[in-house]
Amino acid sequence: MVEWRKKPKKEDESVSYFERISPHIDIMHAEHETDRPILAAVQGRRRTLLIDAGNSPKHAALFRAYLREQNCPEPDLLALTHWHWDHTFAMSAWGVPAVAHHATAQMLARLARLHWSAETLRELENERIISDRTVADIRLEYKEESLSAIAVVEPDISFQDRLTLDLGGVTCEILHVGGDHSVDCCYLYVPEDRTLFLGDALGPSVYGGPMAYTSASFLRLMTIAEDYDAEVFVESHGKPLSRADFLAELAPYKQLAQLAGQIGNDRDKLAAELKNCLGAEELPADLERSIDFFIAGFADAGDSTST
Secondary structure: OHHHHOOOOHHHOOOOOEEEEEOOEEEEOOEOOOOEOOEEEEEOOOOEEEEOOOOOHHHHHHHHHHHHHOOOOOOOEEEOOOOOHHHHOOHHHHOOOEEEEHHHHHHHHHHHOOOOOHHHHHHHHHOOOOOHHHHHHHHHHHOHHHHHHOOOOOOOEEEOOEEEEEOOOOEEEEEEOOOOOOOOOEEEEEHHHOEEEEEOOOOOEOOOOOOEOOHHHHHHHHHHHHHOOOOEEEEOOOOOEEHHHHHHHHHHHHHHHHHHHHHOOOHHHHHHHHHHHHOOOOOOHHHHHHHHHHHHHHHHHOOOOOO
16 A cells, blocks of 8 residues: 555665565565556466566566576566556556456457557547546656557456456466455465465445445445455565555554544544544644545545445
């Protein structure tokens, strides 16, 4: 959830650019300047699975170079956490079969028909399919003159609820969870490494209106995540966390979601009750922003039970 609360500065990051986080999993850490998410390679005896493609061929090339330096096999298969541009626009650079939820495939099929330009970005923003922040990030990643080089690719394999991929001694279980961030969000779990990839599922909605949370959706996603026997939790725009650190980091937000479900859209009362629960005189800026997201969720959905 780092992206939704605050943007870490590069100089503050203590992790390396690339990292092996478990016996079978290598990652490229997130970069926040142009909204690059974590990319991961899960290596089995027979196949290597790439989790998310990246936001551009340049992004993909950096991870491919690292894998080659480490003598890791090239990915044979790609699995997507959801359709958003930062996770999918580098699919063409990998050239491997892609697996995605049915709703992800539908959106990418629509985007694949577009001819990309500044006008296309404006049209998508006006339709609220993307946001002004996304437009700025795409322009920075691709530069104005190379927008026409964007090539969106449709997935090769789609599923509805869940899918298990056998990589040879290592498996990846993909579960569609949906949520406020995007209806197609999925969790990906590698049980042999007890590692759960959450994508952006725990983030608020970012398209279609103001950023927003609904309490029931957030709490449902937290329950699903907690039920996994995971010891490493990976959010796409954060850092991999141990189970203890993940639960501790998310605890105030879980408390806020519970209060939002009980109190409703009274912002002052929400803030006061949250301060009381946390024993804090003042709330951090990221929690203050999250209160606004829940209030926006009430305005959008009408009540705290909507998902």
